[in-house]
Amino acid sequence: MKISTKTIVTVGMFTAVLAVLSILQIPMPTGVPITLQTFAMALCGYVLGWQLGISATLLYIVLGTVGVPIFAGMSAGPGVLFGYTGGFIFGFIFLTLLCGISVHRKNAAVKIVLGLAGLIICHLLGAIQYAVLAKITLGASLVAVSLPYLVKDVISVVGAYLVAIAVRKALHAGNILQDAKAA
Template structure:
């Protein structure tokens, strides 16, 4: 498998975008902050497609896990990944994957629905890990760490899709992406 220099640079560039949009946070009492991470992950998938999008997401997770302070609030390390918010971080892989898979679909509604399904998987994984660590039921966890964020996150997925249309066209015009018509 041959990977082009453009692909490597694009994946690195979007990993940086993920990092920057993840650092900003509004702390919440549950320990799960409000961030732009869902917007960033959805944008990454909608712009890069599933392969490069997931690669950027995995690189983001690896960098954060080994100590680069790029998780929410400039946190880092395996303690974050296996802490209260770690399930959401694992869920980002599915969010990016499903947004990326949707790039080849023609119908904008299908693209957004796939993104929202990825978002729901992300929320479920986050709520399950939170429930296990907080010793509460999954229902209570969903109410505490998913329900308050779901409207913002659905808006983030839709917004990411709309922004991705313009970003894909610009990257295509710059000869960085090869298949902008899929947007």
């Protein structure tokens, strides 16, 4: 893959989108807030594909880990990554990856199923890390930090896929991404 200035700027712009949609939050009693992160990560993968999507996601994670306040609620630092919600952040990599892998598939249902598979991995990693740190069972963790968010996150993945169709068409029309044909 050729890395051009346009590619670098596009990855940077999507990293900014991830940051903005992550900062907005509704706090929850479990400590896992409601955010638009799932939508943002899925959109990133569905629009950019797996390589650029992972690049934007990893840049987001690195920036947040080194102290830029771009995680949920403007939090930052390695304490977030290795804290109660960090498993979800690690899971974003798989969500973006599977949404990105789906880009060149023709069947819309396959694209959505791949995105939902990424969502399941994300939730599982989040619940595992939460369970370990909270010293509770995985089942209790899934009930506490996955189940309450599942419907919203499924809607987020499907919504991101639908929005990505229009975004990819616009990026193709603007010659911003060479492979950005309709999602």
